[in-house]
Amino acid sequence: MKPPMGAAFGAVLTLTLAFGGLAAAQTATSYAAVTAAGTPQAQFNFRVTLIPVPGRVQQVTATLKLDPLRPQDVTGTVRVPLKTLMTGIKLRDEHARNYLKAGQFPLATFRVGKLSGITALPVGQEVSGRVNGEFTLAGVTRPLSAPVTLRREASGRITVATQFDIPLGEYGVQIRGADKNTDVRLMFAVAAK
Template sequence: MTLKKLPLVLLLSSAAFAAPMHYTITGNSMANFNFRVTLIPVPGETPDVQADLSFDPANLQKISGSIKVDLRSLNTGIALRDEHARNFLGVAEHPSAEFKISRISGIKKLQAGQELQGFAEGSFALKGVVKPLKAPIKVRFDGKTIFVTTKFDVVLKDHHINIPGADDATDVMVQFNLKSR
């Protein structure tokens, strides 16, 4: 083997054995939702978002893990409405909504200083009902922290949720920051 070929061989062999890094949420996270009941907007939020993801920023095609939103802490600003919402969502039996991510499309790798848009694909569980989900994501990387934002609709009847007078779908926005551990 010549000296000129050695660095390329080392680079290729180290890339082949690079393991995905493990990322968890750091700092502020928030899930917001907005739906209407009898034409009245009902905004709400929950600050309890947890993410546990494994991926390599240089190869986002191989990603696994989940993002969970604790529905027990949802807040619409009115305690009785919060209680009703938790009952409709079946929070006693299913305390969280969970997105299990299996693929990122539209973004191949993430480099410091970039802000990119693509899609997170996987399955979304709410009230014990699991449905496929492809959600648009915006990802920004400052070299240390990955900032993630997504916004998608949840069709309530798909999850066996029937709120009299409510719109068929609720828009949901989730924001979180990731750091490797």
């Protein structure tokens, strides 16, 4: 994994899904993100001129339609508000947001298209598969495919983790002296609407 915000944009997407009693039903239920207090929902690392730059984005939102007994039919969208991007240095935050065109395109989004390799989410077990969809950054949308791991707890809570690289140049994002890939981690929870 390379550090972020430059040539490569590696992304680790960790979704925490909280399910209520409807999760056991055999029909898809709509879920929306809930905020975990004090926890940044997105974390990233990138490197510019060989200097690592860690950062975070807060207020990640998601809307999903999911049945834990048929997770392969999941649909939905994950949204990352780029205007809340923070690297720990105010001027660097502003520069990063400008490079990502956050003023014109305030959200990076992932639209879930298909989940393969996972036919059910058994309680207490971790299962792995692949998620496919479309990622949009700086007004450019491209197909994206990534490995994904899900774990459903007895409480109905489901943790989802994925990691992928996004070449920023393919999204029209050019950062002088930066690596081609950026690593990103997203963490959030969704609950039945």
